[in-house]
Amino acid sequence: MKYSVRKLYKEYSDLDQKQITLFGWVRNNRAQKEFGFINLNDGTFFETIQVVYESEFLNNFKDVQKFRVGSAIKVEGILLCTPDRKQPFEIKARYVELIGDSQEDYPIQPKRHTREFLRENAHLRPRTNLFSAVFRVRSVLTHAVHTFFQERDFVNLAAPLITASDAEGAGETFKVTTLDLDKPSRTEEGEVDYNKDFFQKKTNLTVSGQLEAEAWAMAFRDVYTFGPTFRAENSNTTTHASEFWMIEPEIAFADLKDDMQLAEDMVKYIIKYVMDRCPEEMAFFNKFVQKGLLDKLNSVVSSAFEIKTHKEAIEILLESNQKFENLPKHGEDLATEHEKFLVKHFDGPVFITDWPKDIKAFYMRLNDDNETVAAMDLLVPGSGELIGGSQREERLDLLEKRMDEMNVPKEDLWWYLDLRKYGGCKHAGFGLGFDRMLMYLTGVENIRDVIPFPRTPRNCEF
């Protein structure tokens, strides 16, 4: 019978002495004179299976001895439980066939490689322990997100990836056009004539699905988007990519407190979901990537997140007697060094709320003090700002005033203003950086190592 490695690890105790057929790739081959050992992995499970092959049972023994790392093979043999050995069971081969040879220059060896080298071999790196674990967890984490929201009756919407609004101040955009870049159509004044472009207007890849999600929230109450977003900023850091995934829930009849509760519930839920389903992978991260990872995650799941206002945070920084490159100041943004100090100070995730209005987006709801907005950032160790969210300004007059002050063109966002005219209500939402969440979960320190084929400035290989 044909088995997967995962299935064998689940059922091996019932299969002692049974005939098994397996397909997979050679992770390691240790040949001796009359016998040898192959570690076989088929991608379904983190662990490998040890295949024992002996000359007396194989007519191609000499060939099998030379099967190189990376080769695809078929194995038929007898499963043998081996409670006294390093592995709980192994396969005594009766037939081993080479399906796909791996050439002599196969770059992935049974040894440690640097992350940089493996990034350059992004097509081969999922075959290594680390990346196999990272990307299985990524897959499970995707499911965790959907399960969390679906269990709470949230409606998912696919926000458009091509939009005409870049008015959100969320950063530089990638232009989308079918105009001939060498000779674009021009107006009589010599300007590029976007009337001749595909959509008859300037368009770009989305930087956020939030505005569309707000429209859906005004119809379905609780909604979420989960998809890719694009930023053309020349950011060269371990936490930025040009193409990344965001989760953006939006909830109606809700305020900032409800928003933070949702964020906290979600973070705890998806951490627990992954820890329950990927114990081998999480144990590997805990041992080889970040010591103490499991303790950290367990304490996040079981304790309440800190909540501090921006004002309180600045005061903590000022009173810390810490030497900062950038002096903390009321009314100003937090620098990375400030964020790092705060998460260390609280030894875990911390919400910073009620930010000065001038450093935040136009759609955030103005507080009664007229100085701050009902915004929140969730800071976590290692991944920086994991979540950014706010209660939205639902009062039409205040929203329009803010748009004027910040030079946001109202005519482009007529439909967004409509949402305040027809049954508007208190509502809130946030954006969670999915890739950063994965960094936090795995302890991997570079966002390029949690995205299958990462896109960053000057890098679009694969």
Next chain:
RNA sequence: GCCUAAUUAGCUCAGUUGGUUAGAGCACAUGACUGUUAAUCAUGGGGUCCUAGGUUCGAGUCCUAGAUUGGGCGCCA
């Protein structure tokens, strides 16, 4: 974008004050080995020392410029 460091065999690295034919481990090839598990042991092949200039009798080593990569910062999720 700014600052900083690095670039030597397929991979990870060493290379003294500028001086003979640039080394090691792993990988690969050949062989040895009756339970290995990043197996071990022996032998062998493998180099545009990132690129282009320059200094020098002589450059992997010093100088200039560029490329790429890592880290830090900025912008943000």
